Amino acid sequence: MDISSEAVDFLRQEVCRVGKSLFDRGYVHGSTGNISVRLPGVDGNGAPNGFLITPTDACLGFLSPDKLAHVDFQGQQISGDRASKTLVLHRRIYQASSEAMCVIHTHSSWLVDLTLRGVWRDEDIVPPLTPYYVMKVGHVPLIPYFKPGDARVAELVAEAIASHHGRGLTLRAVMCDRLGPQVWNDSPSSAMATLEELEETAKLWLRGNCSASPLSDKAIDSLRQQFGISW
Numbered sequence: 190m191d192i193s194s195e196a197v198d199f200l201r202q203e204v205c206r207v208g209k210s211l212f213d214r215g216y217v218h219g220s221t222g223n224i225s226v227r228l229p230g231v232d233g234n235g236a237p238n239g240f241l242i243t244p245t246d247a248c249l250g251f252l253s254p255d256k257l258a259h260v261d262f263q264g265q266q267i268s269g270d271r272a273s274k275t276l277v278l279h280r281r282i283y284q285a286s287s288e289a290m291c292v293i294h295t296h297s298s299w300l301v302d303l304t305l306r307g308v309w310r311d312e313d314i315v316p317p318l319t320p321y322y323v324m325k326v327g328h329v330p331l332i333p334y335f336k337p338g339d340a341r342v343a344e345l346v347a348e349a350i351a352s353h354h355g356r357g358l359t360l361r362a363v364m365c366d367r368l369g370p371q372v373w374n375d376s377p378s379s380a381m382a383t384l385e386e387l388e389e390t391a392k393l394w395l396r397g398n399c400s401a402s403p404l405s406d407k408a409i410d411s412l413r414q415q416f417g418i419s420w
Contacts, residue, residue: 192230192238200226200241201254203377211295212250220246222295223273226377227283237262242279244270274338281343282373285350289373291380296369299391304366314364315394316403322390323409324418326383327361334366358419362387
């Protein structure tokens, strides 16, 4: 069943609301960052509906709902301003993760600073410092540096998603070296919340001179048993 125009309008408004919130609170600056949402349902031919994505070089603090790029499932633009150059990466995340309904990319300063100083380890850019990081974010691997828009990043992210799923883990974010996080979840609000928890954990780690002790295996196992998390 095709998605209604009211549902599309709601998602357009949500992208703009989240973009402004991130901009107003300093998670993005200038024309950095981008947001996309997957449109649920299928079209009249039975093909999956496409995506909405912020335009290239758009400032997330001043988005217009009607100017968001609408692309089909193959990535061909249907309407709106020209789609962000990260469209290939966003589409690949949606293809690799059935849980992903919204993808957010920012150049969040604490997380970028973390990659400049050196992450905890490539498989986990920060240690599991708090229970909410473990529950709301999970593992976040480092993706090596490539120039913005390089299609190789999309394949590395898809491989990371598949690797974690193969171990029974849900991957919700990766960190692109020197560029920023790619975070996804089942709605714009939940993707934003995941991003916020990730950035705040990086802040805690750096402000503590990268010396805080992670939660113990016993503590994490207790969270796993009580809340059903995958870690």
